[in-house]
Amino acid sequence: MPDSWWRRVRAYLTPPPISEASWRDAVAACPLARRLDRARQDELRQLAAVFLARKRFHALAGAELTPSLQLLIAMQACLPLLRHGPHALRGWREILVYPGEFKVRRSHHDDHSGVVTESDDVLIGEAWERGPLVLSLADVQLDLEQPWDGFNVVVHEIAHKLDMLDGASDGVPPLPPQIPRRQWIVAFQRAFDHLSNDVARGRDTLIDPYAAESADEFFAVVSELHWSQPGVLRRADAAVAALLTAYYGPSPAPG
Template sequence: MTPPPLADEPWRRALDACPLAQRLDHHRQRELRRLSGVFLARKRFHALADAALTDDLCTLIAMQACLPVLKQGPSALRGWRDILVYPGEFKVKRSHHDDRSGVVTEGDDVLIGEAWEHGPLVLSLADVQLDLAQPWDGFNVVIHEIAHKLDMLDGPPDGVPPLPPHIPRRQWIVAFQRAFDLLSNDVARGRDTLIDPYASESPDEFFAVVSELHWSQPGVLRRADAAVAELLQAYYGVSPAEG
């Protein structure tokens, strides 16, 4: 049985607090309301380290998580259930194996979000709230991590999510690889870039970073790479930042 859409009061409060959703047309707002209800019924939120996670904040996270799947529907959010929410930045232990020397080093990464393959979504509540307050600054941690989740639907993240029939896979791969290579070259040479240099870390991070730009600064993305911007519009739909 499909869960009902968000009730009137939670929906109105969330809409008032989420400029990204406010600028959607009526049809996409109605679909977002439906998807958010499904998300809240099927996912479990966990407040960690005394994060002040309220029902309204859970609704706002759900709403932003559903924006990237407006065209794909709730099946695009399959394969995982839990959302772990920290008050702010959190540390994750990492191991790095140097292929040349064979040496393994361990250390802590400080993150504001993380998406595990077949596992939870992890978020910094402070950054979620910052994105709600500054929706057009080119950053959105929830959208970034959901982009990773979409990328993982067909295996380990590689920057190529399962694509709808109207987007040729080869066209996507060629455009994104070219843009990633150009960005990586500019970052390596110390040049200023319109796309956050973090996107040069890997093709999957590139996809997640440009997904943030699509939703919050599509004009910047078009100036940086028109081909990538066009493909993301075909994949996600028109950005509310265009309104």
């Protein structure tokens, strides 16, 4: 067999470590990682090495994707995996990176009329079931510069990937034994219904109104809050905040 095949296999099973200099620079550039304790930083470093070995980055539309930016994306992608390990990376391989917002053509089929309509959505991130992770590099960089503003596009899309590990994205990822599935469903459904009701009535909400789009978007949006504004999430819904702490581990963000 070709030697390149063996190199890929070895990299998958025992990924090359991230150099000390590269890791030091990446931690300095990523406030979330910088606030982790040493043990979790070491776990993150190992997970990021696995991520870089198993995933393939593709820079599109002129995006300038340096190795250091790839590492910073890998770090943020692996933060939600700290309690779940490399097995949670299964099922997909590609990361597509645009310089900024990108358009996606959608088709909608009306079951009653049979009419198909098309429209363009402008996005900063997307996760396909068993397909690529798609990111806006400008928004990745903005999240690094403003880590405590309630948003993180990489965390959002990785939450979708976690959600998809057991099939369609429905806001209920595979749960560890210590989190009862029924407790999760009841708490998240109640919080989602409450938010949807407030959004429908035009009320101000602590959680981004986009979370009312669907149960899976709710899970992804509150995951962003867990990692960037956990205090806001606790005020919005203490039960959801507690479940996400049990699922992800404690947030390193300021409370």
